[in-house]
Amino acid sequence: MVQNIMLFGYSKKISVKCVLIIQVILLSLSKGANSHFGYSESNQRRWGKHHGHCFGKLQSPISIQHSKSVPLHMPAIDLIGYHNLLAHPLKLMNNGHTVSVTIPKFSKEDIEGGEFNPYIRGGKLPGVFEVEGVHFHWGDRNNRGAEHVINDIRYTMEMHIVHRNKKYEKLADALEQKDGAAVLGFFFTLDDSDHEGLAAINKYLPLIENSNESVYMNSTFTLSSLLSHIDLDKFYTYKGSLTTPPCSEAITWVLYPEPLPISSKQISRFRQLQDSIDGALVDNYRSLQPIGNRRVFVRSVNVHHTQLSKLENEVSYKKWDWFF
Numbered sequence: 001m002v003q004n005i006m007l008f009g010y011s012k013k014i015s016v017k018c019v020l021i022i023q024v025i026l027l028s029l030s031k032g033a034n035s036h037f038g039y040s041e042s043n044q045r046r047w048g049k050h051h052g053h054c055f056g057k058l059q060s061p062i063s064i065q066h067s068k069s070v071p072l073h074m075p076a077i078d079l080i081g082y083h084n085l086l087a088h089p090l091k092l093m094n095n096g097h098t099v100s101v102t103i104p105k106f107s108k109e110d111i112e113g114g115e116f117n118p119y120i121r122g123g124k125l126p127g128v129f130e131v132e133g134v135h136f137h138w139g140d141r142n143n144r145g146a147e148h149v150i151n152d153i154r155y156t157m158e159m160h161i162v163h164r165n166k167k168y169e170k171l172a173d174a175l176e177q178k179d180g181a182a183v184l185g186f187f188f189t190l191d192d193s194d195h196e197g198l199a200a201i202n203k204y205l206p207l208i209e210n211s212n213e214s215v216y217m218n219s220t221f222t223l224s225s226l227l228s229h230i231d232l233d234k235f236y237t238y239k240g241s242l243t244t245p246p247c248s249e250a251i252t253w254v255l256y257p258e259p260l261p262i263s264s265k266q267i268s269r270f271r272q273l274q275d276s277i278d279g280a281l282v283d284n285y286r287s288l289q290p291i292g293n294r295r296v297f298v299r300s301v302n303v304h305h306t307q308l309s310k311l312e313n314e315v316s317y318k319k320w321d322w323f324f
């Protein structure tokens, strides 16, 4: 009898082990090479082994210095449909590297009824870009987390709103092109009160604490609610890349320097998430990349220009290239 029980226990252990092994195999098959990357310094140096673009000359993030950026009169970025409720259901996922909100396309009927996915144009954007998703980069401590450094400040968190050039149908195809995508970057700094717009996402984080967990949000929200009331007239823009493998050099970056607020309770929910390898999903930001021969433009909003200088600026706006 005792033997039987032991045998039963043993075989049960084996079967649990087998199931685990099969799960791990299935997981690694489904994840593919793309999602195997870590953020430790040695891991980051290896990104380029499987993704050659990561060794490219137009990589992101970079450190932006106002004094070194080129002031340029250019149109603001039009955020069209940012005040409209997004199509739903919205899927929120912990993919082991970040938390992402995937924004679905409206159905044909909805589009005929006047709905549309938010899109952006203006600035030095090479076209019209439709929203694809939102994700975040954050730190284990308040003095780190953002990817871009602005005037020597590394903020607590950075939010990326990813857009696909509308002339390409799929994001994967767009990322093969120089003008394929545009990312709006926003920074967060610690504040006493909650960021109300962010609460729509934040409240779901405890449901996706583990890597590869996802949840469908039971309500939708507007992109503008995530942006609080910051000044959208001033921004930096430059040509760069995805900040995760495959590091595609397809991104026109637009970075807004005025930070958004986030409470310590809200940031702690991000820090409680788990990744697939090391445990806590924190410090998911890439190290700074060389600027090389790139120019960073800053939108100059000098209202005191004459008609003549306006004309000159128009010329210079077209003439100024992204590169030296």
Ligand SMILES: [Zn+2]
Binding pocket: 135, 136, 137, 160, 243
């Ligand atoms: Zn990002």
